[in-house]
Amino acid sequence: MTITDTGIDLTAVSKFYGRAPAAVHALDEVSLRVGLGQFVCILGASGCGKSTLLSLVAGLDQASGGDIDTGDHRVSLMFQESALFPWLTVAGNVEIALKVRGVPKPERRDRVTELLDTVRLADFAAKRPHELSGGMRQRVALARALAQDAEVLLMDEPFGALDAMTRDLLHDELERIWRLRGLTVLFVTHNVREAVRLGDRVVLLSSRPGRVLAEFDVDHPRPRRIDSAEVAELSAGITDRLREEVARHGH
Amino acid sequence: MATDQRIGDEKSTDGNSTDEKGTDEAAARITGLDALELAPAGRTGRFAEKLWRAAWPKLLAVLLAVLIWQLVVWSGWRPEFVLPSPLWVWDELTVQLLDASFWDAIRLTMSRAVTGFAIAVIVGSVVGAAVARFAPLRAAIGSLITGLQTMPSIIWFPLAILLFQLSENAILFVVVLGAAPSIANGLITGIDYVPTAWRRAGRVLGLRGVALYRYVILPASLPSFVSGLKQGWAFAWRSLMAGELLVIVPGALSIGVRLQGARELNDAPLLIAYIIVVLIIGIIVDMLFNTVDSRLRRRWGLEAGQ
Numbered sequence: 001m002t003i004t005d006t007g008i009d010l011t012a013v014s015k016f017y018g019r020a021p022a023a024v025h026a027l028d029e030v031s032l033r034v035g036l037g038q039f040v041c042i043l044g045a046s047g048c049g050k051s052t053l054l055s056l057v058a059g060l061d062q063a064s065g066g067d068i069d070t071g072d073h074r075v076s077l078m079f080q081e082s083a084l085f086p087w088l089t090v091a092g093n094v095e096i097a098l099k100v101r102g103v104p105k106p107e108r109r110d111r112v113t114e115l116l117d118t119v120r121l122a123d124f125a126a127k128r129p130h131e132l133s134g135g136m137r138q139r140v141a142l143a144r145a146l147a148q149d150a151e152v153l154l155m156d157e158p159f160g161a162l163d164a165m166t167r168d169l170l171h172d173e174l175e176r177i178w179r180l181r182g183l184t185v186l187f188v189t190h191n192v193r194e195a196v197r198l199g200d201r202v203v204l205l206s207s208r209p210g211r212v213l214a215e216f217d218v219d220h221p222r223p224r225r226i227d228s229a230e231v232a233e234l235s236a237g238i239t240d241r242l243r244e245e246v247a248r249h250g251h
Numbered sequence: 252m253a254t255d256q257r258i259g260d261e262k263s264t265d266g267n268s269t270d271e272k273g274t275d276e277a278a279a280r281i282t283g284l285d286a287l288e289l290a291p292a293g294r295t296g297r298f299a300e301k302l303w304r305a306a307w308p309k310l311l312a313v314l315l316a317v318l319i320w321q322l323v324v325w326s327g328w329r330p331e332f333v334l335p336s337p338l339w340v341w342d343e344l345t346v347q348l349l350d351a352s353f354w355d356a357i358r359l360t361m362s363r364a365v366t367g368f369a370i371a372v373i374v375g376s377v378v379g380a381a382v383a384r385f386a387p388l389r390a391a392i393g394s395l396i397t398g399l400q401t402m403p404s405i406i407w408f409p410l411a412i413l414l415f416q417l418s419e420n421a422i423l424f425v426v427v428l429g430a431a432p433s434i435a436n437g438l439i440t441g442i443d444y445v446p447t448a449w450r451r452a453g454r455v456l457g458l459r460g461v462a463l464y465r466y467v468i469l470p471a472s473l474p475s476f477v478s479g480l481k482q483g484w485a486f487a488w489r490s491l492m493a494g495e496l497l498v499i500v501p502g503a504l505s506i507g508v509r510l511q512g513a514r515e516l517n518d519a520p521l522l523i524a525y526i527i528v529v530l531i532i533g534i535i536v537d538m539l540f541n542t543v544d545s546r547l548r549r550r551w552g553l554e555a556g557q
Binding site for chain 2: 083131166
């Protein structure tokens with residue numbers, strides 16, 4: 001596929017925290033292009049600036065150098081914790097995203113029902129977030145992100161705190177919704193198999209500072225299974241590269 | 252051969268329907284997992300049963316206190332016209348409950364308390380929000396508010412009497428000064444400890460400035476604000492009682508004035524009856540605040556043990 005339409009375009013993005021000489025170099029000239037509708041996973045060990053990168057793309061933080069272009073696409077960001085508001089119901093948490101965008105009230109109700117239906121939680125609209133399981137909360141958070149009408153979805157280890165079974169099923173769900181909505185996804189994880197299971201492409205970052213080490217295209221047909229032989233094989237190769245990178249920091 | 256053919260047919264033509272079947276299965280899996288992950292609803296128990304379970308330790312404590320009181324009376328430590336028996340005070344209390352002037356006293360005292368508290372809520376909220384929002388203001392008066400909170404309110408009465416003479420306003424002034432710092436501090440603490448995750452979520456949604464305050468920061472600070480209100484009420488009530496004993500406004504027969512009157516007439520049963528009334532009002536209002544607080548915690552899932 002030739003990338004004609006770009007979802008996210010990063011050119012030599014750098015990020016320092018603090019002032020010289022004690023400044024922390026978090027990202028070093030990271031260049032990355034995610035085509036519209038592509039699913040790209042960013043993989044790295046601790047300290048590779050994965051979360052920093054997403055904060056920059058989401059506009060929550062300013063880059064120290066380089067260029068970040070998300071076109072005029074709406075961007076949303078999901079975290080490891082669902083960060084739902086406990087004073088609102090499940091429906092209210094989705095609705096607030098519509099409200100902020102100025103969607104008129106009568107329209108909001110239908111949209112909320114539709115979005116909760118998309119994540120298969122329509123029956124839980126009136127519940128409070130704490131009454132749901134961790135996996136369900138992440139789906140509400142996904143519905144909230146979709147309510148922003150985001151075309152670009154940034155995900156910061158969204159399934160990191162979930163058990164393996166839930167994570168496996170949420171991979172299926174995310175893949176379904178990604179295709180359904182034609183989203184552009186930039187997905188950060190430290191789980192190699194998760195990255196290979198989900199991504200069209202896996203980008204490996206180095207640690208301290210974060211640099212693009214290698215990129216791997218994942219050509220296996222979807223839907224993939226996290227325990228399939230193809231996923232395992234490619235994962236093993238990527239894991240070896242990751243180990244080398246971690247060992248480099250050993251002395 | 253025929254069977255093979257049929258299977259082959261199914262495979263080739265039903266591409267669509269197997270796809271659909273796959274989606275259905277995925278839906279069943281995810282909703283099945285939801286059902287498994289949600290804990291079954293616990294037994295709630297009957298209302299009367301819950302009420303009894305909450306009430307009996309308190310009843311026992313009251314009984315114990317009355318018993319000790321009665322023992323002291325029996326010991327003859329003080330003559331009974333100075334320290335009357337519980338039964339005598341009870342008789343006095345029932346007489347008072349049927350007396351319209353008793354209820355007038357309660358109405359006057361409660362209206363002072365509610366007015367003072369309401370003003371304190373407004374002043375405390377405005378000051379608290381301003382201090383939490385503007386860093387220079389916090390540096391200037393942040394610690395002053397905590398300082399005011401620790402001041403015994405009785406300290407203010409001489410100044411209040413100089414400023415407002417022996418009037419309602421003198422009492423109100425001290426009640427507001429007593430309650431407002433706690434309320435302001437409750438709000439400031441609430442705003443300071445809004446979890447970063449919620450702030451970030453709000454910013455991702457596109458909320459900035461005032462909108463971020465309205466939709467995220469203020470609602471998030473509610474539990475701490477409610478604690479501040481509760482503490483503010485306690486301070487307001489204390490300041491008011493001190494004020495009613497010190498600032499005798501001509502013609503206003505409040506609980507404090509009647510308490511003083513009972514002492515001057517050496518009417519010990521009446522005096523103790525009024526003390527008990529003050530205690531009961533305090534307990535009732537505290538229960539109201541606790542109900543609001545626990546309901547909030549339950550809705551938010553902050554309840555311990557959940």
